[in-house]
Amino acid sequence: MPFFTKKRAAVVAVLIVAGASGAAYFRPNQAAAIPASQYRTTPADIGTITQTVTATGTINPVALINVGSQVSGTVVELKADFNDHVKKGQVLLKLDPTIFNAQIAQSQAGVAAQRASLRLAQATFERNDKLVAANYISGLTLDQSRRELDVAKANLALAEAQLARAKADLDNSVIRAPIDGVIVKRTIDIGQTVAASFNTPNLFQIAQDMTKMQIDTAVSEADVGQLKAGVPARFVVDAYPDREFDATMRQFRLASNTVQNVVTYNVVLDVDNRDELLKPGMTAQVRLLVGNRQNVLRIPTAALRYRPSDEELEKQAKKDKAAKGSASAAASAPVPAPQADDDIGFHTRSETARLFKIYKLDDKNQPKPVDVKIGLSNFRYTEVVGGDLKKGDKVVTRALNPAGEHP
Numbered sequence: 001m002p003f004f005t006k007k008r009a010a011v012v013a014v015l016i017v018a019g020a021s022g023a024a025y026f027r028p029n030q031a032a033a034i035p036a037s038q039y040r041t042t043p044a045d046i047g048t049i050t051q052t053v054t055a056t057g058t059i060n061p062v063a064l065i066n067v068g069s070q071v072s073g074t075v076v077e078l079k080a081d082f083n084d085h086v087k088k089g090q091v092l093l094k095l096d097p098t099i100f101n102a103q104i105a106q107s108q109a110g111v112a113a114q115r116a117s118l119r120l121a122q123a124t125f126e127r128n129d130k131l132v133a134a135n136y137i138s139g140l141t142l143d144q145s146r147r148e149l150d151v152a153k154a155n156l157a158l159a160e161a162q163l164a165r166a167k168a169d170l171d172n173s174v175i176r177a178p179i180d181g182v183i184v185k186r187t188i189d190i191g192q193t194v195a196a197s198f199n200t201p202n203l204f205q206i207a208q209d210m211t212k213m214q215i216d217t218a219v220s221e222a223d224v225g226q227l228k229a230g231v232p233a234r235f236v237v238d239a240y241p242d243r244e245f246d247a248t249m250r251q252f253r254l255a256s257n258t259v260q261n262v263v264t265y266n267v268v269l270d271v272d273n274r275d276e277l278l279k280p281g282m283t284a285q286v287r288l289l290v291g292n293r294q295n296v297l298r299i300p301t302a303a304l305r306y307r308p309s310d311e312e313l314e315k316q317a318k319k320d321k322a323a324k325g326s327a328s329a330a331a332s333a334p335v336p337a338p339q340a341d342d343d344i345g346f347h348t349r350s351e352t353a354r355l356f357k358i359y360k361l362d363d364k365n366q367p368k369p370v371d372v373k374i375g376l377s378n379f380r381y382t383e384v385v386g387g388d389l390k391k392g393d394k395v396v397t398r399a400l401n402p403a404g405e406h407p
Contacts, residue, residue: 037365041394042300044360049298049383051291051376053226055267057217059237059282061207062270065179067092068200070172073099078190080204086177092204095173095194104170107163114156121145121152181206184280207280213271215247215284218257218264226290227252233269235286240277247271249288291376297389298381302397303358304374308367312399359396360389367396 073095080092125145131137185205188194194201215235219227231249247269257264269286271278354374359367372387389395 037361037394038400039359039361039365039367039396040398040400041361041396042303044297044299044384044389044391044393044395046295046391047298047381048292048294049296049376049378049381050289051226051378052287053219053223053290055217055219055223055286055288057215057235057267057269057284057286059213059215059271059278059280059284061184061210061280062212062214063179063181063208064184064280065181065206065208066202067175067178067204067206068202069095069175069194069196070200071095071100071169072194072196073173074193075188075190078188080177080183080186082183082186084183086181086183086206088177088180090177092175092177092183093188094175097170097173100166100170100173103166104163107159107166110159111156111163114152114159118149118152118156121149125149175203177206179206179208181208182210210276211272211274213273213278213280214250215269215271215286217267217269217284217286219267219288221256221263221265223290224252224265224267227267227288231288231290233286233288235269235284237278237282237284239279239282245271245278245284247286293376293383296375297384297391299358299372299384299389299395300397301377301380301382303395304356304382306359306396306398308359309399312367358389361394361396 075093076096077094078092079094080086080090086092125142125148128137128142128145132139132142183204184207186203187201188203194203227249229249229251233247233249234244235247236244249267250270251268253266253268255266257266267288269288355371356374357369357371360370362368370388372384372389375383375385377383
């Protein structure tokens, strides 16, 4: 009995040693069968994607009024300056009234002369009318006196119109604020001559309400299809780099602007400036929120741009051929590009525009092509709405350099 027990123990010991040797033999081979990844990867995950449209614009008052002059003259009084709050009808400046007063006096004299002529013509007509009735003069003389009476009336009306114009010029020599607001620009000073011969000179610019501003932006034609009134936006200005301001899209203007073959459209956003921190002319970097998805499958946007090089494809084909033989190599060769009669030709353009080929690592750390359909996208993440991809799959974003960069 002890003999068999010692023999059994020896057999068990031999088996344990053989098993350990076998495990030591196969473990290195198994580790060698899965090479280290030569690609930088990021796992697909579940998260939130926000899609925005970026644009650059200028902050302007909602209403900006240019105040000019209809008459020429020299500035003798200046009653408003930069940043002054003015009321409608308030005097901003006065031109020298000397010439305008002289024109009024001249026109008044002309009116008096024409009234005297009218009285004479009226008396002559009445006298000739009586003489014609008594047959002392001919009817032709009465007709001539009637004509002179009509001409005198017309001349009086002309003189009165000239007097009214002279008075209007005197009134226009006093420049008044057309609205309530703030003066943001002044281009005139005391002693300067205002010349209104051909064009109306701009003397002041008045912003109607500085607590309500707007941003005029230039949006690329590729992004306008996603915009609509009421879209929320946020923007920053250089004056306050650590603060973001809110805005709301108010208007999309149909008139396009083309600069160096680049087509843009003007999009207007409303801004609440109750603190009056924002000033006219500031440059705003705007982000309009056009889409937001939560709890969706997403991948890095860089994965859409990755494509294996010809050298990588050739090297992978040789490895597959050496590992599996020529038959396996033929089966694992890269899929040729779709022909014109392929099934993809029957998809609509909108469908094919959202189809992409990306690469994920298989169980042997080799890139495997996967067709996916994408949804929302921004510079960092892209939503995946279809395809053979699930959470946790390692998506290739780029190949590592030969120096041994870690994925």
